[in-house]
Amino acid sequence: xxxxxxxxxxxxxxxxxxxxxxxxxxxxxxxxxxxxxxxxxxxxxxxxxxxxxxxxxxxxxxxxxxxxxxxxxxxxxxxxxxxxxxxxxxxxxxxxxxxxxxxxxxxxxxx
Numbered sequence: 001x002x003x004x005x006x007x008x009x010x011x012x013x014x015x016x017x018x019x020x021x022x023x024x025x026x027x028x029x030x031x032x033x034x035x036x037x038x039x040x041x042x043x044x045x046x047x048x049x050x051x052x053x054x055x056x057x058x059x060x061x062x063x064x065x066x067x068x069x070x071x072x073x074x075x076x077x078x079x080x081x082x083x084x085x086x087x088x089x090x091x092x093x094x095x096x097x098x099x100x101x102x103x104x105x106x107x108x109x110x111x
Contacts, residue, residue, distance in 0.1 A: 002027050018070035025077040026051075032084050035092075 006023050009015035030044040037043050056069045085092060 016067075016070040018074060022070065022074045022077055025074065025081055028081045029077075029084060032088065032092075036088075 002023050003020040006015055006020060010017050010020065030047065033044045033047060034041065056066060056073075061069050
């Protein structure tokens with residue numbers, strides 16, 4: 001679903017097709033940020049805004065280098081996700097306290 005949301009950006013030329021797998025990979029980092037900030041959306045929002053504000057062209061990549069950067073970026077994201085999951089595996093085992101419903105659901109409503 002995350003990649004599907006970004007397909008119009010690929011069609012319009014604002015995002016390289018290699019950017020679609022990157023959007024899926026970075027979702028893991030967004031989820032980690034939400035979990036580590038007790039459900040706050042501020043950090044993921046700022047993280048996403050910083051990604052949209054900084055483009056590869058702004059970093060001086062042109063020509064063939066500009067074509068390779070999205071693939072390299074995807075590789076960097078995969079490593080970042082693996083490191084995040086590996087070093088903070090407890091963050092993936094349970095929901096943050098703010099996301100857990102304190103009141104149990106009655107058995108009659110659970111079905």
